[in-house]
Amino acid sequence: MTMTATPLNTAETKLALPGHQGLKLEEKLLFDQSREGSYGVDLPTLKGTTSRTGQPVRETVGLPEVSEPQVVRHFVRLSQMNYSIDGGLFPLGSCTMKHNPRLNEKLARLPGFAALHPMQPDSTTQGALELVHTLENWLAELCGLPGITLAPAAGAHGELTGMLVIKKAIEARNETRPIVLVSDSAHGTNPATARTCGFDIVSVPSGDDGLVDYDAFAELVDKHGKDIAAFMVTNPNTCGRFEKDVTRIADKLHSVGAYFYCDGANFNAIVGKVRPGDLGVDVMQFNLHKTFSTPHGGGGPGCGPVGVTEELKKFLPIPKVQKDGDTFKLVTDCPHSIGRIKAFHGHFGMMVRALAYMMSHGADGLQRVAEDAVLNANYMLHHLKGTFNVPFKGYCMHECLLTDKHLKDKHVSTLDIAKGLIEYGYHPMTVYFPLVVSGAMLIEPTETESKQSLDEFINTMKHLAHLAETKGEDTFKQFPLSTPRRRLDEVKAARQPILKWEKPE
Amino acid sequence: MRYLPNTDADRKAMLNAIGVANVNELFADVPADKMLKTLPDLPMHLGEQQVEAQLSALARKNLNTAEAPSFIGAGSYRHHVPATVDYIIQRSEFLTAYTPYQPEIAQGTLMYLFEFQTYVANMTGMDVANASMYDGATSLAEAALMAQRVTKRKNITVAPNLHPHYLETLQTYMATTGGEILFGDKPSADCAAFIIQSPDFLGTPHSLEGYRKACDETGSMLIHAFTEVLSLGMLPAPAEADIVVGDGQSIGVGLNYGGPHLGLFACKSKFTRQMPGRLCGKTEDADGKESYVLTLNTREQHIRREKATSNICTNVGLCALAFTVHMSLLGEKGFKKLAQLNHERACMLADALEATGKVKLENSTFFNEFTVELTKDSADVVKQLAEKGILAGYSLGGKRLLVSATELTSEDDIATFAKTLKEVL
Numbered sequence: 070m071t072m073t074a075t076p077l078n079t080a081e082t083k084l085a086l087p088g089h090q091g092l093k094l095e096e097k098l099l100f101d102q103s104r105e106g107s108y109g110v111d112l113p114t115l116k117g118t119t120s121r122t123g124q125p126v127r128e129t130v131g132l133p134e135v136s137e138p139q140v141v142r143h144f145v146r147l148s149q150m151n152y153s154i155d156g157g158l159f160p161l162g163s164c165t166m167k168h169n170p171r172l173n174e175k176l177a178r179l180p181g182f183a184a185l186h187p188m189q190p191d192s193t194t195q196g197a198l199e200l201v202h203t204l205e206n207w208l209a210e211l212c213g214l215p216g217i218t219l220a221p222a223a224g225a226h227g228e229l230t231g232m233l234v235i236k237k238a239i240e241a242r243n244e245t246r247p248i249v250l251v252s253d254s255a256h257g258t259n260p261a262t263a264r265t266c267g268f269d270i271v272s273v274p275s276g277d278d279g280l281v282d283y284d285a286f287a288e289l290v291d292k293h294g295k296d297i298a299a300f301m302v303t304n305p306n307t308c309g310r311f312e313k314d315v316t317r318i319a320d321k322l323h324s325v326g327a328y329f330y331c332d333g334a335n336f337n338a339i340v341g342k343v344r345p346g347d348l349g350v351d352v353m354q355f356n357l358h359k360t361f362s363t364p365h366g367g368g369g370p371g372c373g374p375v376g377v378t379e380e381l382k383k384f385l386p387i388p389k390v391q392k393d394g395d396t397f398k399l400v401t402d403c404p405h406s407i408g409r410i411k412a413f414h415g416h417f418g419m420m421v422r423a424l425a426y427m428m429s430h431g432a433d434g435l436q437r438v439a440e441d442a443v444l445n446a447n448y449m450l451h452h453l454k455g456t457f458n459v460p461f462k463g464y465c466m467h468e469c470l471l472t473d474k475h476l477k478d479k480h481v482s483t484l485d486i487a488k489g490l491i492e493y494g495y496h497p498m499t500v501y502f503p504l505v506v507s508g509a510m511l512i513e514p515t516e517t518e519s520k521q522s523l524d525e526f527i528n529t530m531k532h533l534a535h536l537a538e539t540k541g542e543d544t545f546k547q548f549p550l551s552t553p554r555r556r557l558d559e560v561k562a563a564r565q566p567i568l569k570w571e572k573p574e
Numbered sequence: 575m576r577y578l579p580n581t582d583a584d585r586k587a588m589l590n591a592i593g594v595a596n597v598n599e600l601f602a603d604v605p606a607d608k609m610l611k612t613l614p615d616l617p618m619h620l621g622e623q624q625v626e627a628q629l630s631a632l633a634r635k636n637l638n639t640a641e642a643p644s645f646i647g648a649g650s651y652r653h654h655v656p657a658t659v660d661y662i663i664q665r666s667e668f669l670t671a672y673t674p675y676q677p678e679i680a681q682g683t684l685m686y687l688f689e690f691q692t693y694v695a696n697m698t699g700m701d702v703a704n705a706s707m708y709d710g711a712t713s714l715a716e717a718a719l720m721a722q723r724v725t726k727r728k729n730i731t732v733a734p735n736l737h738p739h740y741l742e743t744l745q746t747y748m749a750t751t752g753g754e755i756l757f758g759d760k761p762s763a764d765c766a767a768f769i770i771q772s773p774d775f776l777g778t779p780h781s782l783e784g785y786r787k788a789c790d791e792t793g794s795m796l797i798h799a800f801t802e803v804l805s806l807g808m809l810p811a812p813a814e815a816d817i818v819v820g821d822g823q824s825i826g827v828g829l830n831y832g833g834p835h836l837g838l839f840a841c842k843s844k845f846t847r848q849m850p851g852r853l854c855g856k857t858e859d860a861d862g863k864e865s866y867v868l869t870l871n872t873r874e875q876h877i878r879r880e881k882a883t884s885n886i887c888t889n890v891g892l893c894a895l896a897f898t899v900h901m902s903l904l905g906e907k908g909f910k911k912l913a914q915l916n917h918e919r920a921c922m923l924a925d926a927l928e929a930t931g932k933v934k935l936e937n938s939t940f941f942n943e944f945t946v947e948l949t950k951d952s953a954d955v956v957k958q959l960a961e962k963g964i965l966a967g968y969s970l971g972g973k974r975l976l977v978s979a980t981e982l983t984s985e986d987d988i989a990t991f992a993k994t995l996k997e998v999l
Binding site: 262 | 575576577578579580584585587588589591592593594597599600601602603604605608609610613614615616617618619620622625626628629630631632633634635636637638639640641642644646648649650652656658660661662663664665666667668669670671672673674676677678679680681682683685686688689691692693695696697701702703705706708709710711712719737739740742743745746749750751752778779781806807808809810811821828829830831832833834835846852853854855856857858859860861863865867869870871872874875876877878879880881882884885886887888889890891892893895899901902903904905906907908909910911912913914915917918921922924938939940941956957960965968981
């Protein structure tokens with residue numbers, strides 16, 4: 070059934086209409102708009118210099134030809150098919166979709182930052198190096214770990230860096246520790262990272278409370294002992310709970326010489342309230358694009374700094390920023406370092422944005438961030454717990470976990486609720502994650518939503534539950550109806566992959 | 575705090591609704607003795623004006639390439655970015671969107687990723703490209719790991735003059751999987767892959783033909799790497815390769831003091847299921863309309879966990895958009911012309927430097943970057959010229975200097991550079 074059928078479409082009129090409906094504008098790929106002879110840049114005339122490349126000059130690349138107005142209209146129309154945090158509540162659990170202040174964009178674009186070349190002499194980039202050094206100090210103070218690297222390009226890259234540091238430290242102790250423990254509620258990046266580093270993964274189960282099952286964990290530590298390199302735990306975890314046994318976990322790990330890796334993806338819940346370093350964590354990564362509000366940009370760029378203990382500092386990647394008196398320099402001569410993890414010095418542009426965000430909040434504001442994030446999530450939990458199933462009792466941290474258990478007899482699933490939310494104008498929460506509960510709905514409102522905005526979302530969720538009760542699955546399977554596209558055939562996409570535009574035969 | 579919409583009255587009402595007296599009760603699971611008793615030892619919050627003043631002061635301490643003539647390339651190139659690019663990438667709907675996991679409300683992101691993948695595949699002469707990696711260096715490292723998976727071999731041979739940061743990154747990643755990095759101008763017998771950068775770090779372009787034959791003989795994969803994506807507008811497509819990786823920063827992204835850049839990754843279609851990173855594919859929706867969606871996710875960490883092809887999650891989506899917008903503006907003719915313009919400026923620079931009589935051009939061939947030998951220590955010369963407000967290039971040690979020119983290198987810049995160089999040599 071298509072509720073959005075257009076009576077004036079081609080079938081009746083025999084005219085080729087573009088398919089627009091009000092503000093829902095259809096848009097073709099630029100390849101399908103290309104006309105030979107169009108162009109969107111005016112470049113100086115070539116002098117006709119004889120080529121000195123030693124190679125034949127390339128004749129065909131395979132790009133479309135379009136003018137600037139077409140390019141602008143194309144991308145503006147594409148943008149109008151996207152949901153964004155600037156446009157509405159974006160409650161993706163563990164993704165921390167919070168407000169992205171424009172000030173940060175403005176500052177990152179100052180030529181004194183944006184137009185710096187990474188290979189410039191340090192004497193010409195003192196301000197940039199000072200900024201990096203300052204951000205390192207802020208992060209060290211907030212996580213309670215003295216060694217910080219800003220080089221990793223994203224959270225998963227930070228995880229990789231952190232685990233390589235651990236691997237190197239173990240090698241330096243002349244030990245072989247093949248095992249990494251990973252909590253079963255962990256993000257997929259944790260086991261993938263540990264595996265990339267060559268470790269074997271042993272999964273640690275969660276208990277009935279959504280927390281690491283301490284007894285099962287302790288048993289695994291006793292069993293594998295000095296074969297364990299590290300335990301990777303997200304804290305607060307992906308069930309939205311704080312691992313209350315965290316210090317016992319740390320002590321137990323340290324008793325066999327293993328390291329405690331904390332995935333800091335959910336640091337937003339505790340920033341300025343408690344410091345992972347004070348809890349016995351040895352290594353953690355930050356996601357500046359979560360906690361410190363650098364824009365997600367439809368999938369990056371991120372920035373994934375890593376904090377480590379004094380002991381592990383010397384293993385951090387190069388380059389490092391060093392302060393000598395009043396001058397700063399990049400240092401690469403670090404014999405114990407794991408080496409370089411990417412070209413140049415990390416995502417500097419994201420560092421500028423993050424520091425601007427942190428300075429705007431200050432110590433007082435950052436603490437408020439965590440408090441409001443946790444307050445907002447608990448307010449959401451309080452109002453939804455009578456309507457949806459709540460798998461774990463007690464207060465949550467910055468995100469609340471619900472499941473579709475109550476809706477099952479109506480054959481309405483978490484996916485249906487997600488698509489229903491889309492129909493009612495919201496980006497869905499994180500769905501089917503964490504894997505430790507069936508039909509997970511993980512809602513993270515963040516601190517930048519108002520009570521009013523939360524109330525509206527809560528009402529929408531309750532309305533969807535009511536719809537499930539009264540209308541059942543048939544209504545939900547239609548959702549979404551009002552979006553630029555309806556449910557997609559993902560099986561077809563994977564079975565017969567079409568991954569680029571091909572010229573029509 | 576201006577970014578926090580809750581008022582004190584809201585907070586009170588919410589705490590009341592939940593049934594707690596203060597917010598700390600919600601942190602009950604945090605060990606009480608570990609909770610910070612005071613604020614972190616950091617400055618207090620600042621207004622927009624104050625933040626802007628403080629960070630602008632830091633920006634002013636730097637000598638930036640928008641005001642100083644710059645001849646540094648070495649893996650990061652200064653190019654003109656059309657105003658349209660920054661306008662588009664700052665649109666809220668792109669800037670503040672998430673990874674397009676909900677395709678019904680993310681067709682905008684998905685469509686540009688599909689265009690991006692097509693551009694990169696066509697430019698590199700490959701069948702398929704992913705939706706981006708962090709940068710050229712990590713793309714190369716991931717390509718090497720992929721070759722290890724495909725061939726079930728361990729060692730990697732690297733041709734001379736790979737960008738040192740790419741090599742160092744490769745070494746870091748290879749330490750995780752084992753296998754040796756060997757050096758040579760042909761693949762060693764049992765290697766998983768042979769890596770050739772073209773133009774190489776010293777600026778010389780290479781033809782892949784001979785390397786292809788050699789790789790076929792050893793059963794190794796051929797990986798082509800580049801640091802200057804614009805070279806693909808003038809040099810032949812590296813279609814003989816199995817995997818092509820490099821950095822797309824030159825198109826639309828800007829310098830950003832080295833990051834974010836834009837990792838490009840493309841390969842032959844028979845290796846698609848071993849690729850790292852995200853892929854966007856075409857399909858239909860429930861109404862039969864053309865639609866786009868992230869696909870082949872079973873390679874990825876959020877589905878496969880420890881069996882994934884890579885741990886990569888967030889990539890550099892917005893840089894991919896900047897690239898796609900800029901490439902769309904350039905189009906078929908503009909991209910090629912821009913490449914040739916760069917080459918012309920580099921030829922002009924080479925001639926002007928040689929004309930000083932104190933600079934020897936080492937390259938017999940180059941695209942927009944080449945190596946010269948000076949009559950003095952190049953690190954000293956770089957330092958001296960920086961004091962005079964000129965960013966001379968990248969010191970290769972000894973008397974050798976790596977310099978580049980782009981369309982932004984004016985004839986005046988070249989004349990000033992040559993004159994100043996002559997003075998200090």
